[in-house]
Amino acid sequence: MDNSFLHSKKILLVDDEPDLLNMVSAILKDDGFQDITAVSTVREGLAAVRCGRPDLAVLDVMLPDGDGFALYRQIRNVSDMPVIFLTARDEASDKLAGLGLGADDYIVKPFMPQEFLLRVYAVLRRCFKDEAPLLKLDACTVDFSRAEVIKDGVTIPLTAKEYALLETLARNGGRIITTDALCEALWGDNPFGYENSLNAHVRRVREKIEADPSRPVSLITVKGLGYKLKTRT
């Protein structure tokens, strides 16, 4: 999936380790982000939020003048921008505390640059999906802003469930999504027993997006696990 529309987003990094800040900044810059602010204390972080209005904050949990959770609460007072915690603590309770507060993700050190970027893009895409570009598939183009498929010059509308199905797969850019996760995305918290309905929706989506629905090349079944969406590059 093309992420370049997200490269204009302002990113705030708060970590007390200068070397790590440099490295994370470099990872983001190398991938195309241009506006990165790196600070190392709660105070500076808060000031940067007030002045710079960043689009995403990546916070360390342990900071010299307080903890990241407290900073998060203070940020929430002035902004509802997405927040990712980046921490060396991996206790499950920390993770729950971070996400329970409403944080968008929680990345445990040590992490691979690729993994970090994927999570940043996932959060940004979720929060700024209005700006989502057209999704190009083998036989068609999907316009998420209008919930439409344009195939051979014909515009085909998507139902809410079909939209959710395609959007979930597209958001995960070519990764396998299990039937369980798809059912959950489509039917909510208790998604048991919807497998047949899911199959029906998949069939209908294929009719709309595939050139030959019986031989799908975009929405592919991964036997026993789930589905993945292949985009055209």
Added chain:
Amino acid sequence: MKSFGKYISRHLLTFASVIIALVILNVLTFGITFYKIIAKDYGEASPQNMLETASEASSADGITEDARHILEANHIWAMYLDIDGNCVWTAGTPAGLPNHYSLQDVALFSRGYLNDYPVFVRNTDDGLLVLGYPKDSYTKLTGNYLSVRTVRTLPVYITAVLAADILLLFALYYVSKRKIMRNTDPIIESIEALSDEKPVHLKLNGDLAEVADSINRASRVLNRQNEARANWISGVSHDIRTPLSMIMGYAAKIEDNIEAGQPIREQAGIIRRQSVRIRELVQDLNLVSQLEYEMQPLHRERVRLSALLRSYVADLLNGGLEDRTSVELLIGPGTEEAVMECDARLITRAVGNLVQNSIHHNPSGCNITLALLQSDGDLTVSVRDNGVGLTLQKQKELAETPHYMESTDERLNLRHGLGLLLVRRITEAHGGSMHIENPPEGGVCVSLTFRQTIRPH
């Protein structure tokens, strides 16, 4: 702890035996002490014997000299009364005794005393032989009768009393034992918990409060040590994460940098892969120590294992698997809906460790099959590969040698990974068990079996 009950029983029984032995000892001491007196007073000079001797040696006419001497030697006096109560002859009688006795006199002294002399009588053909013993030598029971009913009841009564005594003794034994056990059971349980390295807090009143205090103190000391160890491991694993992030990050950057030479990029790749291994080791070490000291509470929730396994396999495939390794998921009949109360993160970790083991030990590739099976209310998650398998020596080592995390033996091989130990700990924390097999067709199969507590809905 049954041995403690036995210990108390033995001691209470010993106590009862000692009481019985003491009673017997008392009776014996009494017997030996009084034997002489009894032998003397109830022996040759006893009224019974003397009356016998004197009556044989006497008649209304007098008493033989021999008999008179014997009486004198024993300080016994004698007199003979005819049927009218007149004294026919005397031998050594003290002064002041009358010569005639009425019927009342005879009736009285025959059962009691004559002028304070204990006297004994024997009826002969011609009259009454009376023997008088020195004052204060014998006491006479003037009311010496028992009702026939009393005599008949006596054996029954004695038997009943003895039986009651024995019953009482047993009741006492039983109650004492119960009471001791009630007070000591919590202590024993606490000591057992301590030996399993579990923290205890014992609350006891009365005499045993001090013991409870000591046990609580011991538990606190143990707990502090365990916590210190776990905190230490957790601290090290925390501090290592940030530097490791940078090593991994820069190694990955160099590896992806097309401007760097091929050998340098390959070396960076090695640094990255080894850093990932360190990361896994540190995570496992921390988790093992947290699980061991129960510092990490399980976040139990109802989890559909089929969904958990699918999600794990999807993540594994999404993360990129080398072509020579393939993964297959088998959801057995009836297990699609099976729900288990468990910590999803830990179970995923256990399965992940097993899969990574298979990948790591088969560098030239293998097929890995994850399976979820059900039998007799047990749910089994198995990870099987068709790779190189375990050598006999390795199998033996896994079965017999404790892991270095669980042993104080410094000679153990410290090159073991923590992976299997962590899998076992996680399985046990969920009440399950781990089995390692070498299937005949080759490879390794590790099964985690859990009791299914929740029926599928």
